[in-house]
């Protein structure tokens with residue numbers, strides 16, 4: 001089989017240069033100050049891990065006449081930042097400096113070979129910074145990659161020994177099957193996950209096992225529990241857990257450092273590959289690499305487990321052959337926990353907190369109350385519990401009314417939940433029985449035009465996105481097309497009560513999908 005790991009020129013090679021970079025003028029000092037503030041905010045929003053992976057080597061090249069140019073060392077980084085973060089950076093910059101018209105990312109060549117490059121060890125140290133096993137810890141940063149050479153059990157510290165490479169970071173020790181609360185909404189996924197973790201190497205039954213759910217419903221927890229269990233159950237085999245984002249980053253770095261072949265050798269030697277957050281796998285070449293790896297592992301009966309926030313068929317950013325290979329095994333959805341699962345999660349968290357501090361007490365009545373009040377995901381339950389735990393340290397007499405007030409503040413009147421354009425597209429496409437691909441296509445039949453216009457309208461009213469950005473997210477359309485759609489639906493809802501009701505219904509569905 002073709003290995004597919006050859007370095008592509010897309011990675012690491014500069015396609016644009018910035019010779020002005022080292023000639024900063026006094027006027028640029030103001031730009032540097034804004035840049036510093038923007039970086040602080042980016043880091044706060046995205047967390048240290050993500051920030052250092054993508055922005056650690058970003059520099060200000062130029063800021064003048066409303067145009068800001070930021071430079072990064074590789075074309076891959078530039079395209080990743082452009083695809084994922086450019087709007088955020090632009091918004092932050094405009095908030096600091098309202099005269100800003102545009103932020104661009106360019107590739108610098110002048111400093112490519114001389115700029116200090118963060119060593120793998122340093123990256124690993126940063127990445128390893130994770131919360132400890134206490135429930136009061138802030139929601140964890142996902143460990144992005146763990147390569148474990150079994151049979152060695154994980155040391156108590158949670159550090160894992162990487163075999164033959166500098167790859168390696170700890171799994172979150174809290175994420176085990178024992179701490180995972182099973183119930184009607186995740187029972188099948190849980191059973192499949194256990195079966196995969198317990199199965200002997202090469203005796204695969206569900207391959208690939210594909211688990212999907214919306215945010216915070218336990219995918220990472222379950223995937224890491226599989227890794228944890230498999231390490232114990234599969235003596236001598238290699239278990240790898242990694243996020244798609246890290247896969248990309250690792251590949252791009254390996255290609256830059258001319259070590260792609262070694263990485264390829266390292267990855268092909270895996271017995272169980274577990275990939276999280278598949279929806280973030282971007283870029284044609286990276287997807288090719290991934291597809292080769294996937295084919296190779298599946299063809300040699302090595303188990304692959306993948307999780308994402310939607311079914312494989314809806315991962316539009318993936319190449320069709322990756323999607324099709326991912327859909328070729330068993331696909332299972334996890335839904336939101338019911339009341340009794342939420343209560344179990346809270347009891348479990350309390351037990352963990354008490355193991356650290358025996359003086360902690362939270363009454364069963366309060367736990368019941370929180371489980372009723374927070375109908376959301378495991379992550380929201382975790383957030384609510386942490387809040388209550390924190391508050392009771394200086395308000396020991398917390399009663400149900402006070403808790404209501406506090407939770408209402410956090411979950412209802414607090415930051416409005418951010419509606420995502422993808423969710424709008426998914427809900428609208430489903431409602432009108434069209435595919436998301438059709439929604440984004442150029443087809444102009446009535447059955448597609450109406451849902452497309454409704455989705456554009458809802459994107460404008462439910463998200464803070466600009467018309468051009470909405471246009472881009474709808475198959476690269478011009479902002480005037482979006483404006484036309486918004487006006488048209490606005491007009492129609494004034495006279496068409498049925499459409500107005502339909503829009504209201506869709507709004508509710510979209511809000512529930514958050």
Ligand SMILES: Nc1ncnc2c1ncn2[C@@H]1O[C@H](COP(=O)(O)OP(=O)(O)OP(=O)(O)O)[C@@H](O)[C@H]1O
Pocket residue numbers: 179180181182186213214215216217218219220221222277309337345377378379380382
């Ligand atoms: N069934 C469950 N049992 C115990 N804890 C859970 C369960 N579901 C979610 N949690 C907890 O909720 C938090 C969020 O879960 P996790 O990160 O696994 O969700 P996710 O589905 O991977 O989310 P995202 O889509 O944002 O990556 C974690 O602390 C996890 O332990």
